[in-house]
Amino acid sequence: MTPSTPTADPAPTTTPRRLLGILLCRQDLLLALLPTLLSVALLTVAFLPAFQSLNNPQTTWSGYNYQRFLNRVLQYARTTTDPDATPAQQTTKRYQVLSDILAANKQATGDHPDSLFAELPERERDAGVRLNDIVPLIRSGTPADAERAVRIAEQLNSAAHTHLTGVRDELTRNLHFMQITVxxxxxxxxxxxxxxxxxxxxxxxxxQNARTARDAQHREALGMAAHELRRPLQALLLSTDALRGTDNPRLREHLLRTIEDQAAQLAVRTDLERLELMYVNIEPRPERTDLNALLGRLETERVRTRRPPTPTHVHADPNHLRQILENLIENAQRYSQDLILITLDGPTPERGPMIRVLDNGPGLPHDLLERVFDVGYRKPGTPHREGQGLGLPVARRLARASHAEITLHSPEGGGLEARVTFPTSEPPPTPEHPTP
Incomplete structure (x- = not known):
């Protein structure tokens, strides 16, 4: 089954949209920083126990247990000076000390790998004494020899402790380096x-923004296409209705030409594959066009023209020019009940040809002469509300695609005058069959 497409939420106001954008940006930032925060947190949690263990004063390494041997030598030395100690107790303490030394000797020959005295030769070298020097001192049994044995054991234990301290410091430095590196x-x-x-x-x-913009362009193009299709459809309906009610051959011929002309306009304006190129991202198809002849085809009972006797050519899309003039004429007819006068002025050194569309309507205030070109804008307070506010925006877009410009003016006698001004120099036409 095809999943249902979620319906779009209604467009929010400006302030909520801005706040939503800020919240989304913050959410995106937190989401982007999440891997970094998690990595730092996990590494800190992983290294914290080891770091605390290394810095714990009670932490020791049992592999270098010279302290226990020193304790046994001290216990033996006490038996030699303690009057209450029995010979059996002294013998037991002596045996424990000698057993540790015997284990160290077996370790040196490889017969006893689990000795208490790890790295004994290095510790003897560091302390400047030998463990076997304690053996005759222990066997003599005198307090003086027992005291010398204690000093030898203390020196070995001190060397072992110094070594372990160095190892611990080195491990701590390595751990710090590892922690910083990681x-x-x-x-x-x-x-x-x-x-x-x-x-x-x-x-x-x-x-997403590009897709939203494309969707908006599609909707705008469809709205403008619907607006531009309405005019030729109305002309077709009126012409066919008039054709049914007349027997005049000349009138019938005129109506048939009108129907053919409007049908051609419909064919041009219903190219669905080019809607955006026709109304949004406009790509004109310019050619050498006679404005004089074009205006002549637009004359009706309410539309009159003033044209020079000779042709006036411009390099522009003829279909776009017709749409521009039709929109200006329709806008003039909507706000005026009198005749619409279209004047074609020839080129001058300062400008190219200019078309002026003049009506006798109420006109526009000066502050609205530009605003009416905004898409969807309609003059407030007018009784004509059937328009969609697209005619003038479409006309200006099409004109600018041909490097022309549409402006509105308030003439001294009242009404409104729309001017279509073309470039000063006509671009050279592109030959259809260039010379090889």
Whole structure:
């Protein structure tokens, strides 16, 4: 089944739309920063326990357990000076010390890999003593020799402690370096991810805006096409109705030519594949056109023309020129009940040919002479509300596509005059069959 297309929400006002845009921008920013924030948070959580463990004063490494050996030597030394200690207790303490030293000797020969004295030769070198020097001192059993054994064990333990402190400091520095490096890597990767997400969001937003603009152009083109189709359809209906009620051969011939002309206009204006090129992104098809002849075909009972006796040519799209004049004539007829006068003025050094469409209607205030060219604008307070406010905007767009300009003026005698001014120099026509 085809999924249903969601209906568009009604257009919000300016302020809510602006607020919505700000909220969306903030939401997009938070979404883009989310990978960076998560990476930093996860790495911090991952490194925090190890960092706390390294900085805990109670943290030790059991692999270098020289402290326990020192304690055993101290316990043995106490038995040699304690009058209450029995010979059995002294023998037991002596055996424990000698057993640790024997285990260290077996480790040196490879017979006892699980010795307490890891890296014993390095620690002996650091302390300047040897573990085996304690053996005769322990066996002698005198308090003085036991005291010297304690000093040797203390030196070994101090060397081991110094070594472990250095290892711990080095590990802490490595951990700090690792933490900074990984955090920088996370920030860089997160920043890159954020940039990519922002780019994707911006691309999506641009595509949405472009799609919205295209949809608006389609709707605008359809509205203008419907507006421009209404006129030839009305002319066709009137001509066919008049054709049925007349037996005059000349009138019938005129009506038939009118029907053919309006049918041709319908064919031009119903090219659905070119609606945007005809009304929005206009692409004219210019050719050498005689304005004198064009105005002659627009004369009716209410439309009169003043034209020079010789042809006046411009390089423009003839269909666009006809639409321009039809829109200006229709606008004049809507606001005036008298005759519409169209005057064609020849070119001058300052400008090209100019067409003036004059009516005797109420005219326009000076501040509305430009505003009426806005799409959808209609003069307020007028009884003619059937218009869609598209005639003048369409006419100006078509004129500018041919490098002409439409302006409105308030003549001294009243009414409204629309002027279509063409460029001073006519562009050279493009030959249909260029010389090879």
């Amino acid at each position: 955090l920088l890597a996370a920030l860089l990767s997160g920043s890159l991810g954020s940039a990519l997400i922002l780019r994707a969001l911006n691309t999506t937003r641009r595509e």
